[in-house]
Amino acid sequence: MSASVVMIASGKGGTGKSTLAVLLGAELAARGRRVLLVELDCGLRSVDLIAGASGRTVYDLGDVLEGRCEAGKALVESPVYHDLYLISAPYSGGRIEPAALRVFLERAGPVFDTILLDTAAGMGRPFRAALGVAGRALLVLTPDPVAARDGRVVCEALDAGGCPDVRLLLNQVPPTLENCGVRHLDECIDTVGAQLIGVIPYSEEIRRAGATGTPLSPRGRPRLALRAVAARLCGRSVPLVVR
Numbered sequence: 001m002s003a004s005v006v007m008i009a010s011g012k013g014g015t016g017k018s019t020l021a022v023l024l025g026a027e028l029a030a031r032g033r034r035v036l037l038v039e040l041d042c043g044l045r046s047v048d049l050i051a052g053a054s055g056r057t058v059y060d061l062g063d064v065l066e067g068r069c070e071a072g073k074a075l076v077e078s079p080v081y082h083d084l085y086l087i088s089a090p091y092s093g094g095r096i097e098p099a100a101l102r103v104f105l106e107r108a109g110p111v112f113d114t115i116l117l118d119t120a121a122g123m124g125r126p127f128r129a130a131l132g133v134a135g136r137a138l139l140v141l142t143p144d145p146v147a148a149r150d151g152r153v154v155c156e157a158l159d160a161g162g163c164p165d166v167r168l169l170l171n172q173v174p175p176t177l178e179n180c181g182v183r184h185l186d187e188c189i190d191t192v193g194a195q196l197i198g199v200i201p202y203s204e205e206i207r208r209a210g211a212t213g214t215p216l217s218p219r220g221r222p223r224l225a226l227r228a229v230a231a232r233l234c235g236r237s238v239p240l241v242v243r
């Protein structure tokens with residue numbers, strides 16, 4: 001498999017995994033990478049909406065893994081983000097078998113540069129399936145004590161599962177932390193025990209982009225923060241954009 005496979009995980013739900021999976025995928029694609037975003041959160045589809053491809057994902061990952069359709073038919077390019085391809089999770093009843101996922105990714109690997117795996121919160125099936133194939137994990141955390149504590153548990157599971165590279169991505173970070181229950185972002189980093197790859201601000205623009213499937217403005221702070229993370233994912237050494 002030649003593509004780099006990055007799983008997106010969290011302990012707590014709603015930290016922004018799916019939103020950042022799409023927006024980071026879009027940034028990587030804007031840097032010239034061919035990106036495949038695989039949604040593993042069975043029954044809770046969202047990346048098609050966030051990527052502006054609602055109604056276009058006729059077939060899903062379950063159809064491909066269980067041999068009901070060719071992979072090529074289930075992959076949909078985002079109409080908003082050129083070179084970002086998606087495959088949706090099954091609506092219901094889907095079970096992602098790790099061995100079948102591996103075979104699918106081995107086939108897709110030579111066609112893409114980066115494969116992003118959007119998992120579900122916690123360490124259930126989507127997490128375990130992704131852990132078997134990912135070379136890197138992004139742990140998405142909001143700056144609060146619960147997300148940090150849960151993040152620590154997931155970080156330990158990633159280490160125990162042999163994930164070679166775990167990075168912390170802080171999301172929904174407000175301008176001041178006074179109502180967050182943490183005094184400094186370092187508290188989150190120390191609790192989780194993983195290296196920081198980026199800080200994404202709390203942003204109504206990100207909410208809107210996700211809810212409406214439309215892009216961020218090119219020069220706004222959210223976009224700059226995402227661009228910095230994408231550059232770091234590509235191995236570039238760029239300063240962290242922190243608030």
Ligand SMILES: Nc1ncnc2c1ncn2[C@@H]1O[C@H](COP(=O)(O)OP(=O)(O)O)[C@@H](O)[C@H]1O
Nearest residue numbers: 014015016017018019172201202203206207210
């Ligand atoms: N940086 C952000 N600023 C504001 N809202 C955000 C941000 N990131 C995500 N959200 C919002 O948080 C909610 C949960 O995001 P989602 O990506 O579905 O989380 P998850 O996949 O982790 O469950 C959505 O309404 C989304 O628009």
Ligand SMILES: [Mg+2]
Nearest residue numbers: 017018041046
């Ligand atoms: Mg999600």
